[in-house]
Amino acid sequence: MSYISLKNVSYQYPYSKQFALQDINLELKKGKFYGVIGQNGGGKTTLCNTIRGLIPHFYKGELSGEVLIDGTDVRNWNTGELSAKIGYVFQNPFTQISGIKETVFEEIAMGLENLGIEKNKIIESVISVSELLSISDLLEKNPNQLSGGQRQRVAFAAIIAMDAEMLVIDEPTSQLDPQGTEDVFAIIDKLKTSGKTIILVEHKVSLIARYCDQVIVMSDGKIALNGLAKAVLSDPRLEEFGATPPEVVHFGYAMQKAKKPLTEIPITVEEAVSLVEKRGKQS
Amino acid sequence: MSIQLQNVSFAYPDGTQAISNVSLEIQDGERLAIIGKNGAGKTTVVKLMNNLYQPLSGTLLVDDIDTKTKTTAQISHLVGYVFQNPDDQIFNKDVISELEYMPKYLKLDAKETKARIDEAVEFTGIKRYLKRNPYDIPYPIRKFVTIASVLVTKPKYLILDEPTAGQDRQGIQTLEHLMDTLQERGIGVITITHDMEFVANNFERVVVMAHANVIADASGREVFARDDIIAEAGIRKPQLGELASALKLKGDLLYLDELVEAIK
């Protein structure tokens, strides 16, 4: 059974004539890692807001069709319980810091206090999650005085600590350098291995290719492509929908054109290497 | 004419050394990428160029003018700086007023104002947003609004701080086209970015920063061939460069054609 299921879902923000989402049909399975890519303004964030239940509970507007979260219609969910079930991290690291806690430790612990977790459990969770995100040295710092990149990690840690079944993550690496970005992807991958369902919006396709099981391409409020990462990212129509394929995909097509075709189009460097080596052995 | 940093050092009031003894020269019309980890000193260097900060020691000359003798606003007419976050810069009720603000402030005549705005709008592709409230348009487009609002002041050098963050394919293309046009006009472009593919595809000169210093200043090809520099700066190779090294091809291959060519 699907964990999240959208049937013929359309949505307009209040006072907007345009459809932010149009006729979306989407099934998300438990324990899978989904990547969402596509043009800006194409509906990626709106899709996140819908899956997280902020539409229709916080953003009013016109929602039609059926949104089921773990089998229950989103309209029947209690918003508080929904926030415990689906974690949400988004782009802007500045608004995600509560502003009322004086140490990073207590900032990360805040969600757990709200959930009523037992004190010693909170302490253990905060410490283990801060080690996971390599921010142990920040625990005693004031969260309001951190850099953008550090805040992004703290905000992420605060949500991971809450241990929700599913995570909706919207461009979590915008403030991070390449190493920081790789780290975050590796952490998300680890979360997936521990059974979490993940939906991630990102422009960094080479990382999407490496980690995601499935990729959804949004364009003009519709799902333009949806399928296994391999099939979607190597789809020749990808650029039409405002998404850039990983460079190794271009490489795969260029090899074809140069009459040195690989047996398939690679989407990661590792895959490209093994395909090129395979080709070398054959010839 | 050029921007020259001569043994420039800078520390923040809390004592953090942000830049130590950096020397760098950027000719007008040159295109330069500055890359490196968060906290390596990239933003500090460009804030010094724009005279938001002044060197604690050493000299910084913009077209032979010592920045210490001028205010930030005076230097900004030569060196325009587009901040990372457009929301810090935008303040008018619609995009067109945002663009008109600086020409009016500088008391340019109507004809000149219009010419500059038309040009900036064309370069940034924001024509269809002119009547809109800047806060209602998507974040990546807002970034182009701030680029246009700096372009209308006709700087000789333009600094872009993380222009690729959050941009989709179309945004990146607009940016690439913009940089080409500026270069044709002899305007220097200095870009801070974390996007290595963008660097490899668009910059002849790459400055790598780590721990408050410039650790490399060379072509993209040379920089990305140096594994020691990549490790020290905490950056990574563009994907095709990674592929080339993984295939143990000649170390400095970086581009599609040469890669396809090199594989038998």
Added chain:
Amino acid sequence: MDTLIQHYSDLYNHDQKSGNWFGDFNPLSKLNILLVIGLCGFFIQDWRFSLGVCILEYLFAALNGKFKYFNSIFLRLIFIIGVFIILIRELSYKVENPTIMFNLLGWKWTWEAFYEGLRLGTVILSFSGAIILFYAFTTMRDLMYSLEQKGVSHATSYVMLASFQTIIDLRASVVTIMESQKARGIETQGNPLVRLKAFFPIITPLLLGALSSSEEKFVAMDARAFAVERKHTFLRQLRKVPAYEKLAVVAIDAAFAALVLYKLVRLFVH
């Protein structure tokens, strides 16, 4: 990792200690005591009393190691509020047969207006001083905890505290916005007219930024389970209010009530 766990479970399984006897008072006791002291001036309306309170506040801050914090804010207030109020009073307060202090700038500066300004100025300053002391001795998180323990809803206490924090955040934003406007060529240094011209480009992004981030803030805090209807855990453990603290609060409140009553009675008798 184990030592970290040990450290934090020691920290959070014991009463929070600030290292200062007054700092260890319950936030609400502190608020109560200081509010009462600050409000007295409004009822007594005598500059000698209010000035005395200001001096005591200074002494109290100094004796309890908060002189630097208190002084940095209070000095500014003296200039902003004190001087401003006296000036306004001098320009607007009229009495018959005034006692002239001196003639300056074509204006008769009178002692009556000066005392009038001094009275109002010291009343406001003594009140402000009490508020500054409260902040000097209380962390926001502890105030929030104690409010919630008194049954104030989680959301209400959050909104209150977050608004204070927003003001602090705004100061940080002003710096960034000012830099970014300077960077595009707007002059912020020089004569007052030039500075005035720079005001609009700085204040607008500031306000719009604060507004647009409030929506995101809601979404972010909702994600941290603010709407969950479960019994919350309080990580920090506040000291159980000791008898002498309760007694102090009751005594000060009683004295204040007596003062108010006395003033009211006099009001009706006259």
